[in-house]
Every structure is written in C-alpha cells, then in structure tokens.
Amino acid sequence: MSTYKNILEVRNLQTSFFTDDGEVKAVDGVSFELPKGKTLGVVGESGSGKSITALSLLQLLSKPGKIKGGEILFKGKNLLDYTEKQMREIRGNDISMIFQEPMTSLNPVYTVGYQISESLMIHQNLNKREAKLKSIEMLKLVGIPSPEKRVDQYPFELSGGMRQRVMIAMALACNPDMLIADEPTTALDVTIQAQILDLIRELQAKLDMSVIMITHDLGVVAETCDYVAVMYAGQVVEFSDVRSLFKKPKHPYTVGLLKSLPRHDIEQEKLQPIKGTVPSPKEMPVGCRFSPRCPAATDLCRGRMPGLITDEQKNEIRCWIYSEEWDGDPEVNIYGEERIAEG
Amino acid sequence: MTKFIIRRLIQTIPVLLGVTILVFSLMHLIPGDPAQIIAGESAPERQVEQIRERLGLNDPLHVQYGKFLGNIVTGDLGQSVRSSRPVADEIGTRFWVTVELAVYSTIVSVFLGLIAGIISAVRHYTVLDVVIMIVALFGLSMPNFWLGLMLIQYFSIGNWMPDWMSFMQMRASGWGDSWKQVVLPVITLGTAGAAIIARMTRSSMLEVIGQDYIRTARAKGVKERIVIYRHALKNALIPVVTVVGLEFGALLGGTVLTETIFAINGMGRLTIDAIRTRDFPVVQGTVLVISLLFVFVNLLVDISYRFLNKRIELD
Numbered sequence: 010m011s012t013y014k015n016i017l018e019v020r021n022l023q024t025s026f027f028t029d030d031g032e033v034k035a036v037d038g039v040s041f042e043l044p045k046g047k048t049l050g051v052v053g054e055s056g057s058g059k060s061i062t063a064l065s066l067l068q069l070l071s072k073p074g075k076i077k078g079g080e081i082l083f084k085g086k087n088l089l090d091y092t093e094k095q096m097r098e099i100r101g102n103d104i105s106m107i108f109q110e111p112m113t114s115l116n117p118v119y120t121v122g123y124q125i126s127e128s129l130m131i132h133q134n135l136n137k138r139e140a141k142l143k144s145i146e147m148l149k150l151v152g153i154p155s156p157e158k159r160v161d162q163y164p165f166e167l168s169g170g171m172r173q174r175v176m177i178a179m180a181l182a183c184n185p186d187m188l189i190a191d192e193p194t195t196a197l198d199v200t201i202q203a204q205i206l207d208l209i210r211e212l213q214a215k216l217d218m219s220v221i222m223i224t225h226d227l228g229v230v231a232e233t234c235d236y237v238a239v240m241y242a243g244q245v246v247e248f249s250d251v252r253s254l255f256k257k258p259k260h261p262y263t264v265g266l267l268k269s270l271p272r273h274d275i276e277q278e279k280l281q282p283i284k285g286t287v288p289s290p291k292e293m294p295v296g297c298r299f300s301p302r303c304p305a306a307t308d309l310c311r312g313r314m315p316g317l318i319t320d321e322q323k324n325e326i327r328c329w330i331y332s333e334e335w336d337g338d339p340e341v342n343i344y345g346e347e348r349i350a351e352g
Numbered sequence: 353m354t355k356f357i358i359r360r361l362i363q364t365i366p367v368l369l370g371v372t373i374l375v376f377s378l379m380h381l382i383p384g385d386p387a388q389i390i391a392g393e394s395a396p397e398r399q400v401e402q403i404r405e406r407l408g409l410n411d412p413l414h415v416q417y418g419k420f421l422g423n424i425v426t427g428d429l430g431q432s433v434r435s436s437r438p439v440a441d442e443i444g445t446r447f448w449v450t451v452e453l454a455v456y457s458t459i460v461s462v463f464l465g466l467i468a469g470i471i472s473a474v475r476h477y478t479v480l481d482v483v484i485m486i487v488a489l490f491g492l493s494m495p496n497f498w499l500g501l502m503l504i505q506y507f508s509i510g511n512w513m514p515d516w517m518s519f520m521q522m523r524a525s526g527w528g529d530s531w532k533q534v535v536l537p538v539i540t541l542g543t544a545g546a547a548i549i550a551r552m553t554r555s556s557m558l559e560v561i562g563q564d565y566i567r568t569a570r571a572k573g574v575k576e577r578i579v580i581y582r583h584a585l586k587n588a589l590i591p592v593v594t595v596v597g598l599e600f601g602a603l604l605g606g607t608v609l610t611e612t613i614f615a616i617n618g619m620g621r622l623t624i625d626a627i628r629t630r631d632f633p634v635v636q637g638t639v640l641v642i643s644l645l646f647v648f649v650n651l652l653v654d655i656s657y658r659f660l661n662k663r664i665e666l667d
C-alpha cells in the first residue's frame with residue numbers, strides 16, 4: 010500500500026477559460042484536502058468556481074477551459090501527470106461524479122439499465138447480463154421500487170428524484186473511493202432533497218467512501234460535512250472543520266453567508282444578504298477579492314491579495330485581519346451588532 | 353411499436369385520398385377543354401367528342417372521380433393518349449430506374465453528409481471544419497442541372513457517360529464496371545442533400561455534445577469515440593432523420609432535370625415528355641406514383657424517427 014494521509018490533496022489548482030475576451034480565471038489557486046472516508050463541503054455563491062473545481066479534478070473541462078497549474082494528489086499520485094487513458098480508468102471507477110441537473114444528466118435515448126451497466130462493462134469487464142443484474146442490484150440499493158421493471162425504462166419515465174437516485178446508482182456501481190456530488194439536490198423538491206442527502210450519507214458509510222459535497226446551502230454542509238471549503242471568486246477563502254466554521258467563522262465572507270442563512274438556534278431579526286455582487290472576472294479587484302463587499306476592508310485589503318493563514322486548529326483563512334500586517338482596528342468585530350455564533 | 357405503425361398507416365389514408373383528388377383535378381384545372389387540347393386545335397368535333405367519351409369527361413365529376421379511384425385501386429392508370437399503351441406499362445421499368453437513382457443518391461448523401469457533419473462537429477472551429485462547411489455551402493448553392501452539365505463536361509472524356517439502360521442490363525449480369533454509369537447522375541442528385549445533411553448533422557451534433565448527459569458519459573470513463581458515436585450521434589440523428597425524408601422528396605423532383613441531362617429513361621423524363629405532348633393520363637400517372645412514393649418514404653421516416661426518439665412513445 011502506498012502511503013498517503015489524505016485520499017485527496019489539491020494544491021494551488023488553477024483553471025482558466027481562454028475566451029475571445031481574454032483569460033477567465035475560474036479557479037485561481039485552490040487548495041484543500043480530504044481525509045479518507047470524510048466529507049468535504051464546498052460552498053460559495055453562484056459563479057465562485059465550485060463546479061469548475063470539481064470538473065478539474067476529473068479533467069472533464071470542455072473547451073476553452075484548461076488546467077493551468079497545481080497538483081491534484083489522489084491517493085498520493087498527481088492526477089495531472091496521468092494520460093487521458095489513465096484518467097478514463099479513474100473516472101467512474103475510483104472517482105465518480107453526480108451532477109446538479111438530474112433531468113438532463115441522463116441520456117434520453119438509452120435505458121436506465123444500460124446507462125448503469127456501461128460503467129460496469131468498462132471497469133469491471135462484466136458482460137451484458139451480469140452488468141444488468143448488478144444494475145438491478147444498484148437500483149435496489151438506492152431505494153428505487155420494482156428495480157426489475159425500472160431497469161428497462163427510459164429516463165423520461167422517471168421523476169427528478171428517481172433520476173438522481175439513478176445517477177447515484179450509476180456513480181456508485183463500481184464502488185468508487187471518492188464521490189463528487191455537484192449540488193445533487195438543488196434541482197429537487199425540499200422533501201426529496203432530504204431523502205437524497207440521507208441516501209448519500211447512508212451509502213457513504215456503507216461503502217466507505219470519501220465525498221466532496223458541492224452546495225451553496227450551508228444547511229446542507231452543517232448536516233453532512235466534516236470539513237468545509239468556502240469559495241469566493243475562484244479562491245478558497247476559508248478552509249475549516251465544520252464545527253469551528255459554524256461556531257466561529259473567521260472570514261467576513263463566511264460570516265456574511267451564515268447571516269444570510271435562516272437559523273433555528275438563535276434569534277434573528279431578519280436575514281441579511283451580503284451587499285453587492287460577485288466581481289466579474291474582467292474587473293477582479295487587485296487586493297482581496299471580497300474587499301469591495303467587506304464591511305471591515307482597509308487599504309491593505311484593497312491593495313494586496315492576502316495569502317492563506319493557518320490558525321491554531323490547522324484551519325486556513327485568506328484574510329488580512331488574521332495576519333501580523335493587519336492595519337485596521339485590532340479589535341475589529343466582523344460579526345456586526347448581533348453576534349451570530351453565541352451557541 | 354406495431355400499434356404506432358398501424359395508427360400511422362391509418363393516418364396516411366386521408367393523405368392518399370388528398371393526393372388522388374389533386375391528381376384527378378389536374379385534368380380539370382387546366383384551362384380549356386382537355387379533350388380539345390389532346391386532339392389538337394384543328395381536330396374535327398367528332399374526334400374531340402370521341403376522346404371526351406373515352407376519357408369519360410361527359411360524366412358528372414363525382415362519378416368521374418369514383419371511376420378514377422376505382423381504377424387506381426385495381427392498378428389501372430388509364431391509357432397514354434400518344435402511344436395508346438396503358439400508363440402503368442409506360443411507368444413500369446422507368447419507375448425502378450428513378451427509384452434506384454433516388455435511393456442511391458440518398459444513400460450517398462446520407463453517408464457523406466453524416467461523416468462530414470460528424471467530423472466538422474468533433475473538430476469544430478478547426479481548419480478541417482471550415483473547409484468542410486465551405487464545400488457544403490458550395491454543394492448547397494450549386495444548381496442541379498449546372499452541376500450535371502459540369503460533370504459531363506469534365507468526365508465525358510473518360511467514358512463516364514451514363515447509359516442507364518445498359519446499366520440496368522449490367523445489373524442483371526453482375527455489377528462489372530457499370531458503377532461508372534451511375535456515378536455522375538448520383539453525384540449530381542446527391543450533392544445538395546449531402547450538403548444539407550452535413551450542415552444539419554454538424555449543428556445537431558454540436559448541440560448534443562454540449563449536453564449534460566455527454567458530460568455524464570465522460571465522467572463514467574467512456575471512451576471519447578464511444579461518447580461520440582453512441583451517446584451523441586443517436587441523439588443528434590433525431591432531427592437529421594426528418595431532413596433526410598424531406599431531402600428524398602426534393603430528390604424525386606430533382607430527377608426530372610438529372611434524367612433529362614443524362615438521358616436517363618426514368619419517370620422524370622417520362623413526365624417531361626408527357627407534359628410537352630399534353631399526354632394527361634401519363635402526367636396524372638407519374639404525379640400519382642411519385643406522390644405515393646413520397647408518402648411512403650415519409651412513413652418510413654416517421655417510423656425510424658420514433659425508433660430513435662423513445663420519448664414520443666408517451667403520446
């Protein structure tokens with residue numbers, strides 16, 4: 010066995026889109042790690058680069074997207090050194106991915122059974138019959154009633170929740186070590202959302218998987234994750250274990266996100282959305298990317314990009330407030346009048 | 353599926369009736385008295401009356417139509433005014449010549465069109481894509497007859513001139529190098545179709561390749577070749593199939609010119625000759641047969657469309 014501490018370590022990942030209008034740095038120096046068997050949440054507003062990060066991990070970017078640099082260490086080996094053929098053996102076998110849109114993520118002209126069988130035939134050399142039997146088993150595993158019948162149906166015959174279950178069955182068919190779930194519940198009804206999340210959690214324990222859960226819902230993170238990477242404008246601004254993050258968020262952006270989340274454990278006057286909008290790639294601030302929206306921003310913040318600072322709990326924050334160089338109020342209260350993390 | 357085919361067959365009945373009504377009206381829509389036109393300006397009244405009698409033009413319209421329909425059902429398309437032979441016999445072998453020409457052209461245009469379209473889509477925005485699309489644009493804008501004449505101009509030296517009747521004979525005794533006789537007319541007829549299908553396939557493929565389910569297939573570790581030919585192509589073909597059906601119709605029309613240029617003795621030329629000589633029964637016969645062929649091809653298209661697109665099974 011090779012020696013690796015974390016099943017996945019991403020270091021300084023940079024992914025850009027080379028468009029006619031110039032380079033769009035969708036992912037700009039993202040680093041995080043994921044210990045085996047754990048769940049990492051990736052949160053951030055729309056456009057922060059969550060999906061592109063995920064697609065980069067499997068090298069599934071479509072043109073004009075390109076990974077410019079960094080390292081993706083999966084079980085200690087850098088996936089960016091792999092050939093396309095080697096990557097194909099990883100995809101769907103060691104690392105699987107499920108997507109946000111169950112309605113469009115299944116091929117409309119093939120049966121559900123065929124689509125699950127396909128990865129079994131590719132990665133496990135099963136023949137058609139064996140693969141179909143295994144597909145039925147997988148459908149049963151993800152809680153689809155009368156799987157013998159469903160296996161021969163086409164995607165349009167299934168509801169959104171069912172389709173997402175099929176996607177999960179497909180992703181887990183070859184027993185992957187890691188599952189990347191890109192907003193798996195965003196497109197679903199609230200009740201179905203809870204079911205799908207429960208299913209992923211249950212199967213994670215059963216199959217001893219590591220999971221990357223992409224979401225813009227901190228509620229989902231609180232329920233399912235062990236670690237969180239908070240992304241803003243293509244960067245990780247805070248990487249933390251879940252407990253610390255909810256107890257004492259450190260980055261003003263994380264604080265803002267938490268304030269905009271309805272909570273039951275404290276009294277909230279009203280939800281407070283973060284003012285302003287995510288900067289567009291063309292007018293990216295020179296300094297901290299959150300500085301134009303940050304209530305605590307100083308000249309230092311606006312002038313220079315902060316690096317990642319590691320705190321006592323080994324959590325990381327990309328914010329000047331926690332550095333030696335901080336030029337603002339040393340007692341700055343990023344939580345506003347009402348502290349949100351009393352509990 | 354069988355239920356669908358039966359229902360679709362029943363649906364063609366009104367279409368077929370419509371076609372027969374149109375063809376029937378042909379005789380009555382032309383200005384003047386058909387009998388007089390057939391007989392000629394200076395024919396004596398007695399002769400005109402005879403023709404009128406023979407064509408049944410003195411009966412009330414609905415009786416005429418009834419007879420016409422009855423005759424069609426029994427395969428009797430009337431008699432040629434010029435040759436006095438039954439129209440069905442006149443059409444006879446010529447029908448197969450035209451069908452063969454149309455079918456070969458369709459096969460060639462589908463084959464070329466699909467390959468060019470797929471390559472263009474997979475390599476989009478490369479030089480290859482640009483070249484293919486420019487060629488397709490040319491193919492599309494070249495008039496049929498002009499292309500035919502150009503081909504004759506360039507290839508007649510190499511004895512590539514077609515001789516369709518000898519081609520038919522050759523076919524009976526094996527292919528030999530009779531392909532030479534088919535090549536030019538088939539290129540002439542198939543080029544526009546190939547161009548349209550190539551453009552259609554390209555845009556359809558490009559759209560499909562951007563779909564989420566293609567990303568899903570790649571995320572499963574499916575080989576790129578299989579992603580393209582299995583996951584993308586089957587979806588991309590759905591709109592293309594419709595175009596192929598329409599193309600076949602356009603192609604049947606195109607045979608008129610092509611057959612004339614290449615001196616092929618098919619339905620197209622028969623129609624032209626019949627129109628020129630005012631041989632109405634033959635005109636009616638050829639129009640009827642070509643229309644039926646078109647209806648039949650569209651039926652095939654609908655069935656294959658349905659075969660590709662499982663979703664219509666719902667309605």
Ligand SMILES: Nc1ncnc2c1ncn2[C@@H]1O[C@H](COP(=O)(O)OP(=O)(O)OP(=O)(O)O)[C@@H](O)[C@H]1O
Pocket residue numbers: 026028033034035053054055056057058059060061062072073225290
């Ligand atoms: N095809 C593309 N061409 C150019 N830029 C792109 C392209 N795809 C993505 N981007 C850029 O990458 C950024 C990050 O996109 P990404 O899809 O990762 O966001 P996300 O965090 O997943 O958002 P969401 O919550 O909406 O899914 C976008 O803001 C956009 O600027």
Ligand SMILES: [Mg+2]
Pocket residue numbers: 059060061191192
């Ligand atoms: Mg996304």
